[in-house]
Structure formats: structure tokens, C-alpha cells
Amino acid sequence: MSRTSFSIASSSSDTAEPTAGVSAEQTRRDLLLGALATTACLGCCAPARADDDQPGADERPQKGDLLVLSEGDNEGQLVKPDDLKLGGPPVRAWPKDPKTSVVRSGSRLNEILVVKLDPNELDETTRTRAADGIVAYSAVCAHAACPVSEWVKADQGGDMTVFKCPCHNSEYDPRQGAQVVFGPAPRRLAALPLSLSEGSLTVAGPFVGKVGGSQPG
Ligand code: FES
Numbered sequence: 001m002s003r004t005s006f007s008i009a010s011s012s013s014d015t016a017e018p019t020a021g022v023s024a025e026q027t028r029r030d031l032l033l034g035a036l037a038t039t040a041c042l043g044c045c046a047p048a049r050a051d052d053d054q055p056g057a058d059e060r061p062q063k064g065d066l067l068v069l070s071e072g073d074n075e076g077q078l079v080k081p082d083d084l085k086l087g088g089p090p091v092r093a094w095p096k097d098p099k100t101s102v103v104r105s106g107s108r109l110n111e112i113l114v115v116k117l118d119p120n121e122l123d124e125t126t127r128t129r130a131a132d133g134i135v136a137y138s139a140v141c142a143h144a145a146c147p148v149s150e151w152v153k154a155d156q157g158g159d160m161t162v163f164k165c166p167c168h169n170s171e172y173d174p175r176q177g178a179q180v181v182f183g184p185a186p187r188r189l190a191a192l193p194l195s196l197s198e199g200s201l202t203v204a205g206p207f208v209g210k211v212g213g214s215q216p217g
Contacts, residue, residue: 057106060211061095061192065203067136068103070094070111076103079114079201081134088161089151090115090174092139095203109211111139112192113148113163113174114201121175129193129208131201136192137178138211141165143185145213148172155182163189186214 052058067079070092079093090113095104104110119133126135141148146167154162154171162181163172170183178189190209195202 052106054100054102054106056097056100056102057104058110059104060107060206061104061110061112061203062097063203063205064098065095065104066098067093067112067114067201067203068096070105081116081132081196081199081201084114084116084134086116086118086133088115088117090163093136109138109140111147112136113139113189114194115151115174117175123176126175126177126191129191129204131194131196131204134194134201135174136194136203137163137172137174137189138192138207138209140189140212141167141170141185142180142187142189142210143168143170143183143213144215148189157181 069075069077069079072091079091084091093112093114095110095112096102097104114134114136116132116134117130119127119130122130122133122135129135137148139148140146143165144167146165148163148165150164150166151161152164152171154160154173155169157173160173160175163174163178164170165183165185168184170185171181172178172185172189173181177191180186180188188209190207190211192207193204195204
């Protein structure tokens, strides 16, 4: 499956869409960009993995699922807490049913971002969903469903690093439940609660919040 690799980049307000006082012309432009972006996303996400057609592959993450890398040289291998770098960057992952070994890659709405953060930086709600500071969120932008593919200095947050969707520059803070801190996204990314079981990261419950974009394609 072809996907945008996670990238680390500098954020710039020069390329950002305005967040307030949006004119009718800007709204039309955003809708057009959203439609084009969504079309592009759909085009890049045709199922290609052997697992994609297996029963359960398109079911949302379930309690007890393991997490496996969804890209890179170690694609398909378990996400190991010790391999995650404190403070990011995140890795992309799929849930995997431990009973059937089916990777839930049959729907792009199942792909998640996993990042290890200082637990002291997390707000109370986020901490309850974290496993030793490791948090997980949907990798699908809440605006027009592009992949959230960058890890950058926040446009308006000093040194804070955040998730960014390059389609229209929405940014999400993983320390605060992935709330929107910049850009046109209307809501936060869905959160996936995690726990640690015998040293392995496991899903502790279903997504919290809506997964996917809010604009039609
Ligand atoms: S799809 Fe528009 S900001 Fe992500």
C-alpha cells in the first residue's frame, strides 16, 4: 500500500491557510482543495496487502490488538516501546489481531500514529490513555481525510512539536488529546487508548472520537 512517509519538517505560516475570517472565496477554495486532496488520498490507498481481504482486516482496532509498523524496512513487525524515541518522531502502525494474526490494514481508517512523550507533558485525559507516555491517534486528518504525515515545530507554539497534515496545514497536539492547534480541521484526531502487556503495546479500547475527515470528497 502506498502511503506518505512520516516526515520531520519546519512549519511556516507562509503556507498556512487562515483560521479566522474565512471569506466565501476562501471557503470555496478550501472545499476544492479538500476534494482534490481526498481524491488523491483515495487514489493512493488502494488495498495492496495480502491481509487486506482477510476477515477482520477492515474492522476497527479492538481491545487486545497488538501494533505493527505499517511502513519502512521493519513493516509488519511489532512496535516495541524501547524502539520509540522519547519526544518523537512518531511511527505509523496498524492494529493486529493477536488471535488470528490478521493485520487490520483493510481500511486506511485503521492506520494510527504512535509517539512516545514525557508523561509529565500529557494532560490528564491523555495520560489515562497512554502507556508509559506512549500515545496513539488516527493517522487520518479530521479535515478532508489526508494522511497526517509530518512532525513539526508548531506554527504558533514555540518549541512544541506537533502532528501536521500538509494538505491544508492542520496541526494537532498529541499531549492534549490531539486537539487542533492550527489550521482548518474542525475537530481533534480520534485517540486510541493503549496499555502495556508483557512488554508489548496493546490496544486498551476502541477509538475515542470520530475517525476520518469531515469534508466530502
Ligand atoms: S485534509 Fe485538510 S488539513 Fe488535513
